[in-house]
Amino acid sequence: MNPDFSINGYAAVYILMLAGVTGWVVVTRVPAILHTPLMSGSNFVHGIVVVGALYALLNAGTTLDQVIGFFAVLLGAGNAAGGYAVTERMLAMFQPGPAKPLHPRTSKRRAKKAAQTKPTPG
Amino acid sequence: MINSIAQLLIGGVDLAAAFLLIYGLKRMSSPVTAPSGIVLAGGGMLAAVVVGFFYIAGVHASAQLHLPLNIALAIAALLLGGGTAWLSGKRVAMTSMPQMVALYNGMGGGAAAAIAAMELFSTRATGIPALSITLLGALIGSVSLSGSLVAWAKLEGVIKQPLRFRGQQILNGTAMLAAIILGGFIVYLTQVVIGTPQPAPLLVCLFFAFALVFGVLMTLPIGGADMPVVISIYNALTGLAVALEGLVLQNPALMIAGMVVGAAGLSLTQLMAKAMNRSIGNVVFTNFGAVAKTRPGAIKGELKPVDAGDAGISMRYAGSVIIVPGYGLAVAHGQQKLYEFVKLLQVAGVTVKFAVHPVAGRMPGQMDVLLAEASVPYDMIYQLEDINEEFSHTDAVMVIGANDVVNPAARNDKLSPIFGMPILNADQAKKIYIVKRGEGRGYAGIENPLFYGDNCQMVYGDAQTVLVKMIEAIRGLASTA
Numbered sequence: 001m002n003p004d005f006s007i008n009g010y011a012a013v014y015i016l017m018l019a020g021v022t023g024w025v026v027v028t029r030v031p032a033i034l035h036t037p038l039m040s041g042s043n044f045v046h047g048i049v050v051v052g053a054l055y056a057l058l059n060a061g062t063t064l065d066q067v068i069g070f071f072a073v074l075l076g077a078g079n080a081a082g083g084y085a086v087t088e089r090m091l092a093m094f095q096p097g098p099a100k101p102l103h104p105r106t107s108k109r110r111a112k113k114a115a116q117t118k119p120t121p122g
Numbered sequence: 123m124i125n126s127i128a129q130l131l132i133g134g135v136d137l138a139a140a141f142l143l144i145y146g147l148k149r150m151s152s153p154v155t156a157p158s159g160i161v162l163a164g165g166g167m168l169a170a171v172v173v174g175f176f177y178i179a180g181v182h183a184s185a186q187l188h189l190p191l192n193i194a195l196a197i198a199a200l201l202l203g204g205g206t207a208w209l210s211g212k213r214v215a216m217t218s219m220p221q222m223v224a225l226y227n228g229m230g231g232g233a234a235a236a237i238a239a240m241e242l243f244s245t246r247a248t249g250i251p252a253l254s255i256t257l258l259g260a261l262i263g264s265v266s267l268s269g270s271l272v273a274w275a276k277l278e279g280v281i282k283q284p285l286r287f288r289g290q291q292i293l294n295g296t297a298m299l300a301a302i303i304l305g306g307f308i309v310y311l312t313q314v315v316i317g318t319p320q321p322a323p324l325l326v327c328l329f330f331a332f333a334l335v336f337g338v339l340m341t342l343p344i345g346g347a348d349m350p351v352v353i354s355i356y357n358a359l360t361g362l363a364v365a366l367e368g369l370v371l372q373n374p375a376l377m378i379a380g381m382v383v384g385a386a387g388l389s390l391t392q393l394m395a396k397a398m399n400r401s402i403g404n405v406v407f408t409n410f411g412a413v414a415k416t417r418p419g420a421i422k423g424e425l426k427p428v429d430a431g432d433a434g435i436s437m438r439y440a441g442s443v444i445i446v447p448g449y450g451l452a453v454a455h456g457q458q459k460l461y462e463f464v465k466l467l468q469v470a471g472v473t474v475k476f477a478v479h480p481v482a483g484r485m486p487g488q489m490d491v492l493l494a495e496a497s498v499p500y501d502m503i504y505q506l507e508d509i510n511e512e513f514s515h516t517d518a519v520m521v522i523g524a525n526d527v528v529n530p531a532a533r534n535d536k537l538s539p540i541f542g543m544p545i546l547n548a549d550q551a552k553k554i555y556i557v558k559r560g561e562g563r564g565y566a567g568i569e570n571p572l573f574y575g576d577n578c579q580m581v582y583g584d585a586q587t588v589l590v591k592m593i594e595a596i597r598g599l600a601s602t603a
Contacts, residue, residue: 090491
């Protein structure tokens, strides 16, 4: 897409390889308790496809391109927005300690305090 | 000039977005930092979408004429797709989370496939490498789309039973091979024989049809208990498809984010498969459950039903209780009542812990999310390896809507299909209560010898109804005392 900058051959393979290793390493450290939010979170991350769809739709030259492009952006936006909404909701529910949350802010402070005293729950 | 500035801006913001997406995932390694992680990743994504409109500055000459309509279509699609998904994501019940994630994942795969379709129908993807990568991304994206939709239908209950028939694996293999051969044929025909950059539209349509059919066929025979692995696989596949289309579009943000998810999803899939002591290939390609036969007379003893109230009161006077939740709890929406019951036990001085098996429920960690929704503090929730030693010196275990994850056949019955799967040692506790809707077997269709043990009693009924009765019984105790 950029005339001055193109990724070809080995450069592409290197990017993919490094990104793959990064993804692998990041996930192996996540505790089992967070596997569902992690999954919906990574589901959200591949919602970045909406940016590619946007590029393709803006460059659509035929009616067929426009129709497919419209659906590409529609689906990509759904992936990103939906993935974000459910992940945020789920993560907000995880809370430490036996006390009930009084207010979102209070529980956040409490979460920090609990983390300092007890670093690895579960 | 304007074009160069726009490109610079897009490049910079996409770079920042790719970093934020990875960093956001990294922050998900702890419940404390995770909520801020998703916000950071969300900010990166939003920025990338907004600057995506700067592509206007450098559109192809052929698209100049259509630009106003294209922009209108883009805004409409963003608002419609994003808005609908956002609202549904905010409203969906926590118990329906697995099918929702499957649905959003299918959308991502569909978007990747649609981008590939545009590249194929226009003349943009030229040269053997570019065309091959586009087709591969199209294949993976399509499989992920149709497969995720079938997974959604299964989890939502639209498709009730796994569909299995003779020669199914041959048919699946044929569909996959047909798509791959057709893809190879398209490359050969357009790049080698004719030399025209545009593949025949009919061939491209056929290629997509085979890919979509393969996704459906592959997912149909897979049973409910294997859904954690399936959702995880499709998540990884969509990531991979996005990365491949990112390569075609020369967009590093798509390549990086897609590949990170692809690898992360693969790692998570492997983790799930390991928790079931099966390989990923075994989950996808064997008809799990079809081999499970009950051998008559193999299990001694009988099922001993007990009243819910009595079971509740007996746990009230126990010193320690471990609760094993399963998919049945999610189906009955019983998580709030469960925690209410647990709090009553705690007030009475009982030590209560939750034991969660890695593959309990219909997606990895589903039980943890349900318990979190009911405000159960996460330091009360223990994973298999952390709690398995404790069962032998625990007074009572209550298994709610779980079956295969506590089946001792996995330990000692070499003929059992789940032999070798790590299980929760519930059978070692002094007393076991099984909360179950009826006498039926679990999703894997395997008879559970645990239920017939001398120390085991069955509490029949919907998890929520049973828990309400237990709560009432304990409350009644307090009022008469």
